[in-house]
Amino acid sequence: MSHALTEHFFRHSYGLLVATLCRQFGTDQLALIEDAVQSALVQAMQSWRKGPPDNPTAWLKRVARNCMLDHLRHQQVAYQAEAKLQIHLKNEASTAQSIDDESALNDDVLSLMFVVCHPALNQRAQIMMALKHLCGFSNEEIARGLLMSQEAIKKQLQRAASQLRELQLEFALPPANELTERLTAVHRILYMVFNEGYSSASAEQVIREDVCAEAARLTHLLATHSTGNADTHALLALMMLHAARLPARVDHDGNTLLLAEQDRRLWDHAVIREASQWLRASFPNTTSEARSGRYHWEAMIALLHSSTPTFQDTPWERIVSCYDTLIRLNDSPIYRVNRAIALSHIHGADQALAELERMDIENPYYPGLGCARAWLLERAGRTTEALRACQDLLASALAPHERRLMERRRDQLDK
Amino acid sequence: MSQFMFIYRDSQDPSALSPEEMQADMETWVSWINQAVEAGWMTQPGEALEPGNAATVRKRGVTDGPMIESKEVVGGFSIVEAQDLDAATKLAQSCPAVASGGCVEVRAVMVFPDND
Numbered sequence: 001m002s003h004a005l006t007e008h009f010f011r012h013s014y015g016l017l018v019a020t021l022c023r024q025f026g027t028d029q030l031a032l033i034e035d036a037v038q039s040a041l042v043q044a045m046q047s048w049r050k051g052p053p054d055n056p057t058a059w060l061k062r063v064a065r066n067c068m069l070d071h072l073r074h075q076q077v078a079y080q081a082e083a084k085l086q087i088h089l090k091n092e093a094s095t096a097q098s099i100d101d102e103s104a105l106n107d108d109v110l111s112l113m114f115v116v117c118h119p120a121l122n123q124r125a126q127i128m129m130a131l132k133h134l135c136g137f138s139n140e141e142i143a144r145g146l147l148m149s150q151e152a153i154k155k156q157l158q159r160a161a162s163q164l165r166e167l168q169l170e171f172a173l174p175p176a177n178e179l180t181e182r183l184t185a186v187h188r189i190l191y192m193v194f195n196e197g198y199s200s201a202s203a204e205q206v207i208r209e210d211v212c213a214e215a216a217r218l219t220h221l222l223a224t225h226s227t228g229n230a231d232t233h234a235l236l237a238l239m240m241l242h243a244a245r246l247p248a249r250v251d252h253d254g255n256t257l258l259l260a261e262q263d264r265r266l267w268d269h270a271v272i273r274e275a276s277q278w279l280r281a282s283f284p285n286t287t288s289e290a291r292s293g294r295y296h297w298e299a300m301i302a303l304l305h306s307s308t309p310t311f312q313d314t315p316w317e318r319i320v321s322c323y324d325t326l327i328r329l330n331d332s333p334i335y336r337v338n339r340a341i342a343l344s345h346i347h348g349a350d351q352a353l354a355e356l357e358r359m360d361i362e363n364p365y366y367p368g369l370g371c372a373r374a375w376l377l378e379r380a381g382r383t384t385e386a387l388r389a390c391q392d393l394l395a396s397a398l399a400p401h402e403r404r405l406m407e408r409r410r411d412q413l414d415k
Numbered sequence: 416m417s418q419f420m421f422i423y424r425d426s427q428d429p430s431a432l433s434p435e436e437m438q439a440d441m442e443t444w445v446s447w448i449n450q451a452v453e454a455g456w457m458t459q460p461g462e463a464l465e466p467g468n469a470a471t472v473r474k475r476g477v478t479d480g481p482m483i484e485s486k487e488v489v490g491g492f493s494i495v496e497a498q499d500l501d502a503a504t505k506l507a508q509s510c511p512a513v514a515s516g517g518c519v520e521v522r523a524v525m526v527f528p529d530n531d
Binding site for chain 2: 038041140210
């Protein structure tokens with residue numbers, strides 16, 4: 001296409017338009033804003049059949065604003081809204097060419113990011129709001145991604161919107177004294193959104209990759225803005241390092257491949273290089289209190305894997321020490337299980353198994369533990385026990401791709 | 416050569432599409448219309464019609480909205496040139512409206528013989 005409509009233009013415009021209308025009309029109008037944005041996109045889809053206008057973003061913003069005014073008139077509160085809009089338009093006129101001003105647009109999207117990650121909403125709702133309003137996924141796509149019914153998604157989104165309405169939030173970046181805390185929440189949600197894409201149970205591959213790309217795009221926006229901090233940089237590096245290895249993660253039949261089985265030539269080494277620069281940039285700030293450290297060390301582990309040419313060359317000692325740091329920062333069964341696996345490559349599977357047995361894991365249903373145990377038993381040559389562990393796992397609730405992986409292991413053991 | 420009018424009727428409710436699907440739909444149309452204009456047989460690409468802004472006038476009064484008797488909504492129109500109705504119909508078959516479950520109404524534009 002000769003015009004400046006990149007592949008995901010409509011989807012990206014969705015978040016942008018929601019953000020702009022939120023600034024113009026307030027977050028309490030979210031439900032109407034959603035309708036107005038949808039109407040504007042429908043009109044664009046039909047009116048641009050001969051080719052989009054010279055400034056598609058400005059066109060969409062104008063149409064979306066008009067739709068919003070139409071909706072409001074319908075609700076007979078137009079008078080107030082128009083008064084509000086007039087004030088706003090005056091402000092906008094004084095800040096020249098703001099309709100094209102990319103940094104103003106970015107501020108709107110970032111403000112929206114802080115709104116949907118507001119601590120008053122529960123985490124699930126925050127993720128849905130982010131997928132819907134920031135990333136422009138449809139309810140149907142979100143339903144497929146989160147394995148929920150469209151009806152449930154709709155209800156949760158409506159409830160979240162009415163909660164936001166009650167809060168009467170200012171549509172702006174958080175004040176300096178709240179920034180660090182609010183930013184931590186935004187990071188957590190961006191990372192969860194990314195993980196929904198990266199490891200979500202059964203959503204289709206295409207949607208999963210889109211979700212990852214959207215989370216990374218928003219993180220990049222935050223990382224290149226003055227609001228972002230060292231944690232943002234590390235989080236971006238982490239997402240890029242995972243995304244760079246996505247192409248090698250499944251085989252032709254869609255089976256998940258283990259790290260040792262992956263063809264490392266399929267990794268995107270340009271992305272890995274760029275990620276390592278972001279990670280390096282995030283480290284000098286070691287004294288900053290804003291650093292939780294979690295993303296730094298997870299990214300460091302990902303980088304150690306990504307920059308090693310073959311599985312045999314993996315620097316396991318360094319990886320174990322990264323996990324030690326992570327456990328010190330935040331003790332979690334996921335880190336402990338992964339540390340045990342790394343340890344098995346240095347001291348053998350038996351010692352790693354002993355380590356797992358010693359672990360007092362609160363959540364016995366964490367499937368990663370069972371997978372790791374089965375795999376370590378197999379490596380230790382305790383085939384009967386390994387087979388048993390596989391069968392136990394297969395009898396429990398597993399995501400489809402995990403199930404396929406375990407079935408493959410079981411069949412190999414059963415030979 | 417004769418002139419024909421293509422009337423595009425969309426069957427799907429566009430508001431049910433995801434942003435990605437909307438973009439894909441639009442891109443398909445843009446490339447179809449561009450190709451048709453470049454090939455020379457589409458002489459006037461026409462205009463898109465606003466979806467909501469419509470009324471129907473009858474003897475018994477005016478009703479809101481387009482004619483709702485047919486499930487398809489007219490989304491736009493173009494003028495094309497073709498040898499005859501058959502040829503025009505063949506051209507219309509490649510229209511994205513057809514692929515997405517809508518249809519194209521092909522109408523010959525009536526031309527009165529010149530008097531001078």
